[in-house]
Amino acid sequence: MMNCERFLDILAAGEDASAPEIEEAREHAAVCGECRRVGEAFAAFEGALADVPPAPAAFASRVMARLPLDPERRPLAAPLGRVELLPTWILSGAAALAAAVLACVVAYFAYTDPEGLAAAANAFTNMPAVDATTFGSIVGATAAAVVVAGFLAYYYLVPAE
Amino acid sequence: MARPSEFNEQDVVGRCRAGEQEAWRELVTRYQDMVYAIARRVAGPAAEDAAQETFLRVFRKLHTYRADGGAKFSSWLYRVAYNVACDVVARRRPTGIPADEYEQRYEGPGPEELAGSAEHAGLARAALAEIRPDYRNVLELYYLMGKSYEQVADITALPLGTVKSYIHRGKKEVLASLCRAGVADSLAGGV
Numbered sequence: 001m002m003n004c005e006r007f008l009d010i011l012a013a014g015e016d017a018s019a020p021e022i023e024e025a026r027e028h029a030a031v032c033g034e035c036r037r038v039g040e041a042f043a044a045f046e047g048a049l050a051d052v053p054p055a056p057a058a059f060a061s062r063v064m065a066r067l068p069l070d071p072e073r074r075p076l077a078a079p080l081g082r083v084e085l086l087p088t089w090i091l092s093g094a095a096a097l098a099a100a101v102l103a104c105v106v107a108y109f110a111y112t113d114p115e116g117l118a119a120a121a122n123a124f125t126n127m128p129a130v131d132a133t134t135f136g137s138i139v140g141a142t143a144a145a146v147v148v149a150g151f152l153a154y155y156y157l158v159p160a161e
Numbered sequence: 162m163a164r165p166s167e168f169n170e171q172d173v174v175g176r177c178r179a180g181e182q183e184a185w186r187e188l189v190t191r192y193q194d195m196v197y198a199i200a201r202r203v204a205g206p207a208a209e210d211a212a213q214e215t216f217l218r219v220f221r222k223l224h225t226y227r228a229d230g231g232a233k234f235s236s237w238l239y240r241v242a243y244n245v246a247c248d249v250v251a252r253r254r255p256t257g258i259p260a261d262e263y264e265q266r267y268e269g270p271g272p273e274e275l276a277g278s279a280e281h282a283g284l285a286r287a288a289l290a291e292i293r294p295d296y297r298n299v300l301e302l303y304y305l306m307g308k309s310y311e312q313v314a315d316i317t318a319l320p321l322g323t324v325k326s327y328i329h330r331g332k333k334e335v336l337a338s339l340c341r342a343g344v345a346d347s348l349a350g351g352v
Binding site for chain 1: 180182185186189190193194195196197198209212213216217220284288300301304305307308329332333335336337339340
């Protein structure tokens with residue numbers, strides 16, 4: 001004879017319970033009033049959770065009012081739409097591969113021609129000094145280029161809100 | 162409610178991508194009930210914010226949805242709805258308190274969902290409020306999605322085995338809660 005704990009186990013198994021188990025549970029509920037009432041309450045509980053009530057009135061209108069579909073309301077529209085880049089994993093992999101290749105090249109020259117590598121490093125670090133005006137111009141031009149590049153990237157790559 | 166299967170979702174999604182306002186209205190109208198239901202189950206009192214934010218995020222991220230992998234738009238949308246609702250809950254949690262220690266005020270299914278009988282409604286609400294929040298979320302999605310383990314796993318990004326385990330344990334906790342609440346006593350004569 002099935003006990004109440006076994007009945008609850010079968011109830012919890014739901015659709016995963018076998019046909020004989022379900023039949024066994026039915027037979028138990030027929031003779032055990034408490035389990036029968038628990039089963040009925042659980043069935044009501046399941047029915048309540050399966051129900052999908054309608055969204056509140058005017059919800060769709062509120063959503064539509066927030067979607068920036070009107071071109072004049074778009075803070076920043078990308079005229080060409082989102083540029084489809086390669087998947088992130090490909091870009092990440094390519095960047096990692098490029099870094100690895102660069103490291104290998106440097107390591108190769110460091111091993112085969114250490115003097116040549118040192119000379120190249122010296123040539124880079126011994127560049128002639130520039131005056132303050134030239135230095136300021138270089139920094140300013142670089143900053144402007146970064147700002148313009150960032151703006152263009154945002155304009156063309158980020159979809160409008 | 163309107164069922165998503167009654168219309169060509171890929172056609173509507175394509176027109177939404179083209180920025181067609183009427184297509185967006187159709188999409189929102191078609192899916193608002195399910196999105197709102199997910200938001201209510203996960204985010205409770207913040208459901209309105211979560212549901213609205215879902216459609217805004219869909220608007221911004223629609224280009225990332227790809228139908229060629231065989232993924233249904235509705236599944237993708239429900240996953241967005243679930244993630245947004247989880248984000249809303251996390252944002253409202255006081256800082257410094259881990260998620261598993263923060264017991265969100267749980268409102269459970271709305272009164273219209275539990276309109277059947279007052280006794281059952283109260284017991285169901287109490288039973289749901291008692292179980293672990295992660296079990297509860299998965300359990301509620303399970304019933305919302307027509308008892309599909311696969312769809313719940315897809316939405317929550319949990320392994321299928323974990324979903325099945327959570328649902329089983331959630332049901333056990335609900336049943337234990339119903340027994341503790343004295344279903345037999347409270348419903349005696351009423352059922």
